[in-house]
Amino acid sequence: MLWAVVAYADCPEAAFPAFYTQPDVFEAGLAASEDVNPVDGIGGAILPHHLEMPELLAGAVRMVARPGVRRVVILFPDHFYKSRVPFATTGRGFQTIFGPIPGDAAAASSLLGDGLVEESCLFQDDHGVRAVLPFMARLMPGVAVVPVAVSINSTRDQWEAMAVRLRPLVGADTVVLQVTDFSHYLPLHQARLRDQQVLNVLAAMDRDAVAGLVQPDHVDSVGAMYLAMTLMGQRGLRPVVVANANMQGLYRRFIPETTSYVVAAFVPDGGDAPPFAGAERFLIGGDLFLGRVLPEYLSDELAARRVEEAALAATKGLPLVLNLEGVLLPQLPRALDHMVLGMPADLLRDWAERLNIVAVSLANNHARDMGDSGLAETRRALRQLGIPFVGQGDVIRLNGAALVGLSDLDGRAMPSVDRLTPDLLDRAMIGDAAVPVIALLHWGREFVTVPSARERWIAENLRGRGVAAIVGAHPHQTSHSPRVIGGGDTVVVQSVGNFLFDQLPPAASGSLVEVRVFPQGTVFLRQLPLPSLFAAALGER
Secondary structure, three states: OOOOEOOOOOOOOOOEOOOEOOOHHHHHHHHHOOOOOOOOOOOEEEEOOOOOOHHHHHHHHHHHOOOOOOEEEEEEEOOOOOOOOOEEEOOOOEEEOOEEEOEOHHHHHHHOEOOOEEEOOHHHOOHHHHOOHHHHHHHOOOOEEEEEEEOOOOOHHHHHHHHHHHHHHOOOOEEEEEEOOEOEEEOHHHHHHHHHHHHHHHHHOOHHHHHOOOOOOOEOOHHHHHHHHHHHHHOOEEEEEEEEEEHHHHOOOOOOOEEEEEEEEEEEOOOOOOOOOOOEEEEEEEEEOOOOOHHHHHOOHHHHHHHHHHHHHHHOOOOEEEEEOOEEEOOOOOOOOOOOOEEEHHHHHHHHHHHOEEEEEOOOOOOOOOHHHHHHHHHHHHHHHOOOEEOOOOEEEEOOEEEEEEEOOOOOOOOOOOOOOHHHHHHHOOOOOOOOEEEEEEOOOOOOOOOOHHHHHHHHHHHHOOOOEEEEEOOOOEOOOOEEEOOOOEEEEOOEEEEEOOOOOOOOOEEEEEEEEEOOOEEEEEEEEEOOHHHHHOOOO
16 A cells, blocks of 8 residues: 655755645554553553554554653654764654644754764654654644654664663653564564564563664664663663564465564553453463462451452453462362372362463472372363363463473472473474464472573573473562573563462562463563462451
């Protein structure tokens, strides 16, 4: 599809004239994104500048169009190499088919000088900025814009210097838009791999990994992405990806050179930005154990209600996958060794209904606490309850992703550690590159969330087998920051700790991992806080 544009050879004395002359594509994007609302606490967004999927641009602008925004900083690539220095800006305003957008001359002037930033006229005909402006004119009328073109040849030192200059402008009344397209000139199967690396880097908020991305295989402006992540990180905001698509999805015929699109919101830790239409999401939590003292506490309806309310406040009722730590039994023996973990099957049935537990992992060190017969009883009970499960090396499909259960520990085996072999790790290779694989890993040592050499070896071997993400458990404590390996091939959450277990803070803790699965076969993970549900059962904060 083509849209008429007007080209101007000379720099105007006042506002830049309108670039696009037909409103149809913009109206279509606005109509298709009507269900997207402003996001609480949002400080910025990532969005495309190609208009093949205008609903992505319109949706992103709708997310940032919150009350109190008075200025927008737009970071985009200098597509036509018109800037003579690393960055260019302008204090002029813009005309659009939907009305004017004022410039911020004082803000733009504060960026100039020292051969780092120049005033330029390149903004009149670069689609990197012009494509988003009509949406701003319609959804954010009167909000001033500070456009910043980033030279494709700029360096990390220059990005750092520019971040220092931009920092005073990026306050509570300002949002930052990283207006970039992603994987370029690759067929879908290769673009999908590059997109997954980008999504993992965003999940880890890893600026070093951003600096290592390849331009334009990953993104058409590494500098713009680095700047956005730096500025948002300084405000304590993290990206939440709401859409990932590829232009191949618009065509039935094969396209050898495609472009990918990512839309993300920068929000406070624990904040939310719902995914756009087409994406699926679910949660992965840590250890679930319903034995020892818990049956007594959970039989008290007030205590049970406290646990349910605390859990649902964190999960929002999303589908939940947990690590079932122990053996399910029709009845608990009266004299059960403290370290043999047994729990009533009926209690799991009740809490699966309350909390929307849709699958569990049995790949852990307590699943065989009562031997193979105990494991068989657990499997029988789960089948009867209709709860899917993964054991050692098993794979299940959930909402477009494949979950593989793996444990490096087995309390009934000799030795009880280092149980994973190359043959078991091979189970993570499912033979369908369009389905992202997430490994549910039971590994490490109790109360230790720093990876050992053994765990790094396992992670590297899973990376080599195409696993997109690893979510770990066993330490009973949560780690606090995902990390990427292989430049973004795999994102690793070392430990989600406990979901519900008879252990209290500060020794024990837990978190959740939200998984977003996008139609093209990529995933985005983010870690979310979880209060102590055992403390809630006891009536403690």
